Amino acid sequence: MGLMGIHHVAIISQDYARSRRFYVDLLGLEVIDENYRAARDSYKLDLRLPCGARIELFSFTDAPPRPSYPEAQGLRHLAFAVADIEAAVAYLESHQVAVEPIRVDEYSGQRFTFFSDPDALPLELYQVTAGV
Incomplete structure (x- = not known):
């Protein structure tokens, strides 16, 4: 394909x-x-x-809101790769964007967090290191 x-x-x-x-x-x-x-x-x-x-x-x-919480079927979120998750979180928070606590992916060991866009669509920051 x-x-x-x-x-x-x-x-x-x-x-x-x-x-x-x-x-x-x-x-x-x-x-x-x-x-x-x-x-x-x-x-x-x-x-x-x-x-x-x-x-x-x-x-x-006039588009209806997308149900994000509780999670619904379909695309779940959009993830952005970042090199420094703490700096990205600090930047968002300095602009009054609420960000969830940073977590660690139990399978990859990578750090990630979620925030929302103005329409409450879920967005993720995913810290990328070499090879991941």
């Missing part, structure tokens, strides 16, 4: 301006393209992470 990696993850936001600030200004994702789609009264913002993976941020003000 020849899969080469993940190209993008699509996220639907309720408040486009708030989510744009979160992903661009706070998390630092690079804007590739931004379009307002008048026929749908919706924005589509293409973002790039340093590794080349992309996030497509859509806005639909």
Whole structure:
């Protein structure tokens, strides 16, 4: 089949301006393209992470909220790789983003934590070390 990696993850936001600030200004994702789609009264913002993976941020003000808690079937969360989890947590907390305590993955031994985007979508920070 020849899969080469993940190209993008699509996220639907309720408040486009708030989510744009979160992903661009706070998390630092690079804007590739931004379009307002008048026929749908919706924005589509293409973002790039340093590794080349992309996030497509859509806005639909009438979209129902995704149930994150309790966990539901479907995609569970989006995980971002970081080299220094303490620094990433400190940065988020300095911007009033609530972050769960850092835990250790019982199978890989790697450190991780969770936080949420403005629409309460679960996001993870996963500390990556050589070979993992």
